[in-house]
Amino acid sequence: GIQVEQSPPDLILQEGANSTLRCNFSDSVNNLQWFHQNPWGQLINLFYIPSGTKQNGRLSATTVATERYSLLYISSSQTTDSGVYFCAVERNQGAQKLVFGQGTRLTINP
């Protein structure tokens, strides 16, 4: 099946810093989503981005489908950005719905 790898696994930054999270996937996909998991466990949608670039406030994402990777950028980090960020992909064929990476745990210190 398709493999999804996220890097780095852990990232510790000071408030105000910028960060880049990476997601590599092993095959072509129809869907790629970025999520932020809140402290209560709910996955919050950040981007639905099978290809191209999108921006939402301090967050932006780019997916280069031909090279099988996606990047999530967080600028001017705030302590509320802390948490685990997941990338997930979906293929039309195959038995899996969304296949998740292992996540990047981001800690923003004041």
Next chain:
Amino acid sequence: KAGVTQTPRYLIKTRGQQVTLSCSPISGHRSVSWYQQTPGQGLQFLFEYFSETQRNKGNFPGRFSGRQFSNSRSEMNVSTLELGDSALYLCASSLQAIGEQFFGPGTRLTVL
């Protein structure tokens, strides 16, 4: 528009019991998927239902089953609970079979 809702939010069961979890998708969404999250295995796909039919199934034993009703609400059932079934169970819905998925708050199951 209301989001995906899941009930109950927390459950404590003992080994050997069975449990039923419920998921109500966003109004108009026809696809419902279930995922299990554990510290060791991460987020894993359980199954997907679309228009009352199971469309996909992940690599889980037959003790895990589900169904979808005509109003798109879905239930999943776990029989003969094991300690390893302790997990956060997440439900997601999407408008069509392929497309952006939206997750509910999850049901945290503890098996003692």
